[in-house]
Amino acid sequence: MSITILGQISAGGAKLPLYSFRVPAGFPSPAADHIEKHISLDELFDIRAPHVYVAKIEGDSMQGAGIFSGDLVIVDRSLYAEHGDIVIAALNAEPVCKRLHMRENSCILTSENSKFPPRHVMESDELVIWGVVKYSVRAHGKS
Known part of the structure; x- marks a missing residue:
């Protein structure tokens, strides 16, 4: 199994770092040079949409x-x-x-x-x- 590390959840819809590597059930430390872009969980899940x-x-x-x-x-x-x-x-x-x-x-x-x-x-x-x-x-x- 592999996961994509999105980062810690921040209050207020802040953009979080999306790391471009996958972690295979280990504990590597995400390095800043692996940040692909910043995302917002409310944008990712479309939570702010009225529907x-x-x-x-x-x-x-x-x-x-x-x-x-x-x-x-x-x-x-x-x-x-x-x-x-x-x-x-x-x-x-x-x-x-x-x-x-x-x-x-x-x-x-x-x-x-x-x-x-x-x-x-x-x-x-x-x-x-x-x-x-x-x-x-x-x-x-x-x-």
Whole structure:
């Protein structure tokens, strides 16, 4: 596995250094001559756009998709939800984070954890898609 080091998060939308090398599970010290450019996390995730919002996830139904309880998800309301997308929705006024499956004339909301059965959306149900999940963010430090 390799990662791209973006730098420490700064307050106020400051631009952070993006290093041009990848770190293969080691502890090298990023040198200033490897800085490719400066980026802003709010620009990278398009957080300041009026159609984008951040939501905190509670529960373990989406852990198979890499979304864990306590994670933040960045959601785009402007995207049309398609088959296979992870969405934030209200099912009968209850907010949920699920994978959307569209089959001919049916809609199914599925979890990414086998402990939770799929939810078939019936004609009598009210489903409102609040947006498509674009990114998830997880804290790895001690709280």
